[in-house]
Amino acid sequence: MQKTIQKRTLKTRARLIAASEEVIQRCGYEALRVEEVVQAAGVAKGTFFAHFRDKDALMEILMAAKLNTCLDQAEAGRPPKTVSEIIAALEPVHSFMTSERYVFDLLIRYSGATAISEIGPIAYCFERYFRVVMMWLDDAQVRTDVSTDLLAEGVQAFAIQAMSLKFCALHSAQTFTGRLEVYLDAWLTPAT
Secondary structure, eight states: OHHHHHHHHHHHHHHHHHHHHHHHHHHOSTTOOHHHHHHHHTOOHHHHHHHOSSHHHHHHHHHHHHHHHHHHHHHHSOOOOSHHHHHHHTHHHHHHHTSOHHHHHHHHHTSOOSSGGGOOHHHHHHHHHHHHHHHHHHTSSOOSSSOHHHHHHHHHHHHHHHHHHHTOGGGTTSOHHHHHHHHHHHHHSOOO
């Protein structure tokens, strides 16, 4: 009996996630409404809340999956050696993170945790981003007077700063990529 219930529960959860992905394809992340998801999945609203605390809990799962796909894509390529190549390799990740203000806001909100029990899939994606960049920097043409882990933290911090300014009306004159390139050239380029 327990296996039947668990199998049905997993199928229902998968149906809700698939329905959510369909709604996002049509409307975007921010526009997704729980009502649309349950209607598309053919379940009651209470069923949604039996699986997800709220819309953001669902979004955390969906966005982490998308972010992991983007990181897979970044890792699949040849390891970048220069600032321009690093920016190009991270483009799928950054493009998703800046695809909607809502996406960026939620990613930042869930990027860290206050206690081990609260670490979620987005926080693990941010850690993975850091690890991927750190691995690349081991063999890249970057400064050597700073450890690669600190350099990688800087890359991530500058990327987040550039993303923040992308959504700021006061700083919209420069593109995300242009701003990130200025930051990373200053941060990663060896002194001459």
